[in-house]
Amino acid sequence: MVREEARRCLRCDVCLRCGCCVEICRDKMGIDALKMGYIDFDHPGPTDFRITEERCILCGACAANCPTRAMRIEDRKGERILSLCGTILNRQKLTCCQSCGAVMGPDRYLEYIKSKTRSIIQFAGIRPICDACARKSSAGCIDEITPV
Numbered sequence: 001m002v003r004e005e006a007r008r009c010l011r012c013d014v015c016l017r018c019g020c021c022v023e024i025c026r027d028k029m030g031i032d033a034l035k036m037g038y039i040d041f042d043h044p045g046p047t048d049f050r051i052t053e054e055r056c057i058l059c060g061a062c063a064a065n066c067p068t069r070a071m072r073i074e075d076r077k078g079e080r081i082l083s084l085c086g087t088i089l090n091r092q093k094l095t096c097c098q099s100c101g102a103v104m105g106p107d108r109y110l111e112y113i114k115s116k117t118r119s120i121i122q123f124a125g126i127r128p129i130c131d132a133c134a135r136k137s138s139a140g141c142i143d144e145i146t147p148v
């Protein structure tokens with residue numbers, strides 16, 4: 001009984017169980033980091049947020065499409081944090097541009113973008129720079145990238 005209770009969503013007043021977050025993560029992002037077995041009422045399955053911690057790149061697509069803001073993503077104290085009804089599902093350290101200091105995102109997210117696009121995000125060893133600074137650098141507007 002305790003196990004069953006632990007599986008139960010304790011904030012079903014906030015999460016509508018619409019499944020938008022799961023679908024977007026799986027079908028649009030191709031990541032499949034949300035295993036929320038309680039969403040399909042007729043065919044309940046296991047819920048496992050360890051998968052979220054392992055796979056989630058903290059892109060924010062699930063939170064942006066959540067109709068109730070049950071799923072949230074925020075940058076706080078140098079970290080990007082994904083939470084569901086207040087429960088933290090994943091948190092990763094943020095990487096900032098080593099030239100201008102702008103927040104670029106967690107490394108896992110930047111690697112994903114790099115693998116999917118022709119982004120000019122630069123990873124010069126451990127000194128990443130944002131697209132804007134990379135453009136300036138390649139145009140000769142800044143001579144060298146200096147750590148902030």
Ligand code: SF4
Binds near residue numbers: 020021069070084
């Ligand atoms: S967290 Fe939001 S998007 Fe996901 S099932 Fe609940 S209400 Fe729907």
Ligand code: SF4
Binds near residue numbers: 052
């Ligand atoms: S933030 Fe994580 S869980 Fe949400 S869509 Fe992106 S990868 Fe999936």
